Amino acid sequence: MIVSIVVPAFNEEKLLPACLESIRSAVAALEKRAWDWEIVVCDNNSSDKTAEIASSLGARVVFESINQIGRARNTGASEAQGTWLVFVDADSTVSESVFEALATAIESGTVVGGGACLSADDELASRIRVPLMVWNLISRTCRWAAGSFLFCRKDIFDAIGGFNLQHFAGEELDLSRRIKRAGNKEGASFVILKGCRIRTSSRKFGLYSHRELLGTLFSMIFRYRGTTGNRGSCFLWYDGRR
DSSP states (O other): OEEEEEEEESSOTTTHHHHHHHHHHHTHHHHTTTOEEEEEEEEOSOSSSHHHHHHHTTOEEEEOOSOOHHHHHHHHHHHOOOSEEEEEOTTEEOOHHHHHHHHHHHHHSOEEEEEEEEEOOSTTHHHHHHHHHHHHHHHHHHTOOOTTEEEEEHHHHHHTTSSOTTOSSOHHHHHHHHHHHHHHTTTOEEEEEEEEEEEEOOTHHHHSOHHHHHHHHHHHHHSHHHHHTOGGGGHHHHSOOO
């Protein structure tokens, strides 16, 4: 068994070290099962020291020149050697309990992919508490994985074409739906792991105004395809604020 952890990263020199260090601790859950693992960081045309930091912390670094989250994930996955893919965002951290739940799901033989609920514990956590509660409820109910943490079998990922490049945001929701459909055909499920949470950054709540955040949210709710398919409308992800 080989598990490939893919981390897309665009100008993430500030938060990437904590992400990679958390992964290197979490893989203890894989090592005790004698599973192999690798970390693949896709440098998505960064102008800072993202690639240098990733390499110094033991990750294999690949490069994607076109700045798009889904494209960076696809490029990382195309270079991955694992039978399972785990996507972790560079502004998020995982724990051994998360990877223990991941490994248990894989061992069950009844799962094709999934995600986990989210939490935040930085200085802006109070601002994101209610949005996270709402998202976690939606995630568990609809079985949609957040981009912060999504895992799936690589053969399924390859068969359905990976992340849809027509989306500049929300591509993880589209992929969750397609993985579920593929799993249903073989009687396997897409799950949201129980008893563990991914810690994700709330930095957008400090970098953007309430008007910008709410405007983007409502635009995605009422004009999902029109918004996620337009790079300019997804400025929260691409304008470079860090």
